[in-house]
Amino acid sequence: MTAAPAVKPGEFRFSAIGLAHPHIDDQCRELIAAGGELISVYDDDPVSVERFRRKFPQAAPARCEREVLDDRRIRLVAGAAIPCDRAALGVRVMRAGKDYFTDKTPCTTLDQLAECRQVVAETGRRFFVYFGARVSPCALFAQRLISDGAIGRVVQVIGLGPHRLSAANRKQWFFVKRQYGGILCDIGIHQTDMFLSFTGNPTAEVVASQVGNYASPEYPELEDFGDMQLRGPNGATGYHRVDWLTPDGLGTWGDGRAIISGTEGYIELRKNIEIAGERTGDHLYLVDRTGERRFDAAGLVEVPFFRQMIRDCLDRSETAMTQAATFAATEIALTAQARAVRVGDSST
Amino acid sequence: MTAAPAVKPGEFRFSAIGLAHPHIDDQCRELIAAGGELISVYDDDPVSVERFRRKFPQAAPARCEREVLDDRRIRLVAGAAIPCDRAALGVRVMRAGKDYFTDKTPCTTLDQLAECRQVVAETGRRFFVYFGARVSPCALFAQRLISDGAIGRVVQVIGLGPHRLSAANRKQWFFVKRQYGGILCDIGIHQTDMFLSFTGNPTAEVVASQVGNYASPEYPELEDFGDMQLRGPNGATGYHRVDWLTPDGLGTWGDGRAIISGTEGYIELRKNIEIAGERTGDHLYLVDRTGERRFDAAGLVEVPFFRQMIRDCLDRSETAMTQAATFAATEIALTAQARAVRVGDSST
Numbered sequence: 001m002t003a004a005p006a007v008k009p010g011e012f013r014f015s016a017i018g019l020a021h022p023h024i025d026d027q028c029r030e031l032i033a034a035g036g037e038l039i040s041v042y043d044d045d046p047v048s049v050e051r052f053r054r055k056f057p058q059a060a061p062a063r064c065e066r067e068v069l070d071d072r073r074i075r076l077v078a079g080a081a082i083p084c085d086r087a088a089l090g091v092r093v094m095r096a097g098k099d100y101f102t103d104k105t106p107c108t109t110l111d112q113l114a115e116c117r118q119v120v121a122e123t124g125r126r127f128f129v130y131f132g133a134r135v136s137p138c139a140l141f142a143q144r145l146i147s148d149g150a151i152g153r154v155v156q157v158i159g160l161g162p163h164r165l166s167a168a169n170r171k172q173w174f175f176v177k178r179q180y181g182g183i184l185c186d187i188g189i190h191q192t193d194m195f196l197s198f199t200g201n202p203t204a205e206v207v208a209s210q211v212g213n214y215a216s217p218e219y220p221e222l223e224d225f226g227d228m229q230l231r232g233p234n235g236a237t238g239y240h241r242v243d244w245l246t247p248d249g250l251g252t253w254g255d256g257r258a259i260i261s262g263t264e265g266y267i268e269l270r271k272n273i274e275i276a277g278e279r280t281g282d283h284l285y286l287v288d289r290t291g292e293r294r295f296d297a298a299g300l301v302e303v304p305f306f307r308q309m310i311r312d313c314l315d316r317s318e319t320a321m322t323q324a325a326t327f328a329a330t331e332i333a334l335t336a337q338a339r340a341v342r343v344g345d346s347s348t
Numbered sequence: 349m350t351a352a353p354a355v356k357p358g359e360f361r362f363s364a365i366g367l368a369h370p371h372i373d374d375q376c377r378e379l380i381a382a383g384g385e386l387i388s389v390y391d392d393d394p395v396s397v398e399r400f401r402r403k404f405p406q407a408a409p410a411r412c413e414r415e416v417l418d419d420r421r422i423r424l425v426a427g428a429a430i431p432c433d434r435a436a437l438g439v440r441v442m443r444a445g446k447d448y449f450t451d452k453t454p455c456t457t458l459d460q461l462a463e464c465r466q467v468v469a470e471t472g473r474r475f476f477v478y479f480g481a482r483v484s485p486c487a488l489f490a491q492r493l494i495s496d497g498a499i500g501r502v503v504q505v506i507g508l509g510p511h512r513l514s515a516a517n518r519k520q521w522f523f524v525k526r527q528y529g530g531i532l533c534d535i536g537i538h539q540t541d542m543f544l545s546f547t548g549n550p551t552a553e554v555v556a557s558q559v560g561n562y563a564s565p566e567y568p569e570l571e572d573f574g575d576m577q578l579r580g581p582n583g584a585t586g587y588h589r590v591d592w593l594t595p596d597g598l599g600t601w602g603d604g605r606a607i608i609s610g611t612e613g614y615i616e617l618r619k620n621i622e623i624a625g626e627r628t629g630d631h632l633y634l635v636d637r638t639g640e641r642r643f644d645a646a647g648l649v650e651v652p653f654f655r656q657m658i659r660d661c662l663d664r665s666e667t668a669m670t671q672a673a674t675f676a677a678t679e680i681a682l683t684a685q686a687r688a689v690r691v692g693d694s695s696t
Contacts, residue, residue, distance in 0.1 A: 215611035263563035276642040
């Protein structure tokens with residue numbers, strides 16, 4: 001479903017800094033679709049800038065980061081830097097008086113998160129993160145069903161986020177733990193955001209977490225498996241697994257699932273594919289007191305995230321996602337990562 | 349798939365003691381189908397005996413338990429007593445020189461388990477348990493695929509065992525914790541057996557476990573939610589959830605699932621139903637390097653458990669399931685139950 005742009009032409013100009021991950025293309029494309037105007041780009045790698053400008057020729061190449069930060073026309077900087085550099089970039093952007101929209105994961109350490117929180121408080125700027133559940137039609141439809149009471153009180157969320165490794169297409173930083181931050185930090189953060197939003201908790205305790213490398217001895221710093229168990233103040237629990245183990249035979253990059261159990265029913269999301277079935281994604285199954293139903297969520301909900309983010313920047317509102325929720329999801333993922341027990345090695 | 353009986357008529361006679369749970373009907377029916385001859389029955393509730401004898405008129409009603417235990421024709425006693433009484437019954441059966449086949453859960457405390465182990469060692473008798481994965485075509489087919497290396501090294505097992513409460517049809521002991529033992533003990537034990545067999549571990553550590561009552565305040569001793577995280581010596585991990593939350597609208601008693609992730613592929617079991625799809629069970633999905641496949645496992649494997657159990661009694665072999673594995677699955681479930689953190693209560 002499409003919707004009208006959030007602004008008139010020229011009302012919301014933004015720039016891109018940090019092109020390390022191709023997610024930046026999606027971030028910019030969606031901001032443009034929502035009415036934003038991409039006017040410049042900077043990265044210290046000219047090859048990345050050239051690649052980016054083939055897709056977005058309207059983005060003028062800046063000579064340095066400062067040129068973008070000093071450009072008073074720009075309201076927001078979108079970025080997908082190397083994960084360990086994202087927080088510092090955000091700090092510079094916010095100190096320059098602009099809002100920031102980074103690819104996940106926004107931070108790789110709890111110290112970085114503390115600094116981001118402090119700079120948000122000091123500057124009043126916004127620090128947005130590109131979380132999967134905020135732009136997924138089936139996740140948004142699930143959220144609506146839950147809010148409407150379709151499954152009663154939420155008891156538990158199970159989230160599975162398998163990904164295909166595709167090692168040959170990855171940049172070097174992808175395999176360096178200090179740079180990507182660990183698997184729970186890097187891709188587990190989608191899960192922590194999902195847990196908080198589906199269960200309606202402002203935060204969560206990490207009950208247990210694990211990481212390991214089962215299938216990639218050639219990349220010793222890669223974690224190809226991670227999981228975490230969460231518990232929220234309202235009594236709901238979560239179990240979340242992420243991995244880089246998607247086999248080549250699957251028709252998409254990962255068979256993402258979620259099962260949300262409630263006191264009066266449950267919901268299953270098959271986000272990307274039906275195994276040996278439909279190639280499309282966004283399938284939602286609802287089982288309640290009256291029966292079993294299957295929905296193709298893509299046609300049933302719109303994704304207001306990017307339009308809301310633009311309005312939030314202009315109106316200083318919090319409709320896309322609250323700043324507190326963004327940082328809470330980040331903190332839980334970083335905490336789970338920091339405490340994770342190493343698994344996968346045989347002890348016998 | 350059917351198979352020839354394991355014995356000739358008259359070669360293997362058995363009896364039933366303890367009719368508290370209707371699983372006893374399945375236990376007896378399958379033993380008879382495998383060639384066993386049911387010759388007597390005892391329970392201290394004459395109404396239960398009468399109900400049982402309407403299905404199994406060949407079972408002569410014994411006047412007391414001793415009459416069965418002293419009957420030298422009987423090789424094995426099958427039972428589904430109240431869970432807290434199953435171990436003691438097994439001890440009496442084995443001390444009387446007979447093998448024992450109990451419904452799960454076999455024990456409700458670690459002390460009971462210790463006594464069962466000791467009496468098995470003393471008497472040389474067998475203590476069999478009716479575990480779901482041992483008689484499930486899709487679980488057996490998964491086991492075969494795993495053994496054949498279809499998904500590489502097993503990284504993780506996720507097992508979901510939701511059940512319908514149907515409170516009106518339950519006997520009083522079902523709601524008394526001392527008698528049913530807690531949810532991880534009662535139905536979690538299917539999961540611990542599955543974890544050990546799918547991952548090829550002789551035992552497992554309980555990383556974390558939780559139990560709670562979310563939807564049944566009128567039954568304060570009922571646990572309607574439980575989960576546990578396991579870790580085996582070979583490095584494989586497990587996450588297992590059981591509950592009594594199946595909504596009335598589901599076309600069967602529970603949407604049992606398992607997802608087995610390996611280094612080279614994964615398997616999903618949809619044990620009982622396809623939501624909003626087929627009403628049959630035993631669906632197995634395999635995703636590997638070459639593609640995605642769906643199997644109807646019911647037609648692809650036979651279930652040798654009962655024939656093997658009868659042969660094990662006669663030959664003193666261990667083909668159905670080893671005694672060590674039976675007790676290991678029991679110990680893990682009881683340990684998870686004993687250590688479980690209580691959840692479900694709001695802390696805010």
